[in-house]
Amino acid sequence: MSLSAWLRRRRRSAPAPASAAGADGELLRERQRIYQNLHDDLGAKLLDLVYGAETPAQADRAREALQILRDVVSQSARAAGPLPELLDTIRAELAQRLGALDVALDWQQQSPLPAVALDQARVLHLSRIVREAVSNALRHGRTRALRVRVSELAGELVLEITDYGVYDPQGIGAGQGTVGMRERAAELQGDIQWDEATQGGTKVLLRFPLTT
Numbered sequence: 001m002s003l004s005a006w007l008r009r010r011r012r013s014a015p016a017p018a019s020a021a022g023a024d025g026e027l028l029r030e031r032q033r034i035y036q037n038l039h040d041d042l043g044a045k046l047l048d049l050v051y052g053a054e055t056p057a058q059a060d061r062a063r064e065a066l067q068i069l070r071d072v073v074s075q076s077a078r079a080a081g082p083l084p085e086l087l088d089t090i091r092a093e094l095a096q097r098l099g100a101l102d103v104a105l106d107w108q109q110q111s112p113l114p115a116v117a118l119d120q121a122r123v124l125h126l127s128r129i130v131r132e133a134v135s136n137a138l139r140h141g142r143t144r145a146l147r148v149r150v151s152e153l154a155g156e157l158v159l160e161i162t163d164y165g166v167y168d169p170q171g172i173g174a175g176q177g178t179v180g181m182r183e184r185a186a187e188l189q190g191d192i193q194w195d196e197a198t199q200g201g202t203k204v205l206l207r208f209p210l211t212t
Contacts, residue, residue, distance in 0.1 A: 056101050057139075063097065064135060068128075082115040083157070083210065086123055087150060090130055094148070097134070103144055110151040116210040125184040129192070130161065132177045133204045137163035143201060156190070156207050163201040169194075172202075 046066040053059035091107050098105045118126070130148075137143045143165030151158045172178060172194045181204075185192035190208025197203040 060097065060101055060138065063100070064131065067093065067131065081123065082117055084113050084115055086118060086126070087113070090127060091148075094130070094134060094146075098146060101138065103138070103146060106145065106147040108147065108149045113150070113152055114210060118210075122188060125187050126159075129181050129184050129206060130159070132181050133161045136177060137161070137165060137202065140166070140168060142166055152210065155211065156209050159206045161204045161206075162197045164197070164199060165201045167196040167200060167202050169196070 046062050046069065049062035050059050050066065053062060087109065091109075094107075095105055134146065137146060143163035145164050147160075147162045149158075149160040149162075178194075181192055185206060185208065188208035189212055190206060192204065192206045195203045195205070
C-alpha cells in the first residue's frame with residue numbers, strides 16, 4: 001500500500017474532526033511525523049553507506065538517495081521561496097557533491113534574477129531535474145567537469161547543464177531517469193532537450209515559465 005493510500009485509510013477510520021481545515025491539518029501533521037521518522041531511520045542507514053562506501057561512485061549514489069529523502073521530508077513543511085535562494089541551495093549542493101568526486105563546477109548565473117516565489121512542487125521538480133542531469137553526466141558521460149548556466153529570458157527560466165564527457169544519443173530517453181525528467185519538465189509547464197555539446201559531451205536545456 002502506498003503512503004498516500006495508507007494516510008487516506010487512517011483518515012477515514014479516525015473520528016471526524018470539527019472542520020475540514022482541522023482534518024487537513026491533522027493529515028499534514030501525521031504525514032510530517034511519518035516523513036521525519038523515515039528520515040531518522042532510513043537517513044541514518046544511508047549516511048552509514050556514504051561513509052562506508054568502497055568507492056567515491058558508491059558514496060555518491062548513497063549521498064544522492066539521502067538527498068532525495070531529505071527533499072521529501074523538507075517538502076512536507078517547506079513554504080514557497082524566492083528563485084535566487086533556491087538556486088543558491090542547488091549550487092551549494094552541487095559544489096559539495098562534485099567536490100567529493102573531484103569534478104570541477106563552472107556555475108554561471110545571470111544577475112540579478114527575478115525573485116519569483118516558487119511553490120513546493122516546482123521547487124522539487126527543478127531540484128530533481130538538476131540532480132538527475134548531474135547523475136547522468138557522472139555515470140554515463142564520465143565527465144570531469146560540469147558547466148551550469150542560469151538565466152531569465154522573456155519570463156522563462158533557462159537552465160543549461162553541460163558536461164565534457166561522452167555524448168550517447170542512443171541512450172537519451174531510454175532510461176527511467178530521463179523519462180522522469182521529461183515528466184517533471186511538463187509539470188513545470190516547460191520543455192527539456194538533450195543535444196551534443198560544442199566540445200563533446202551532453203548539453204541538457206530546460207526552459208519553463210516563472211509565473212503560471
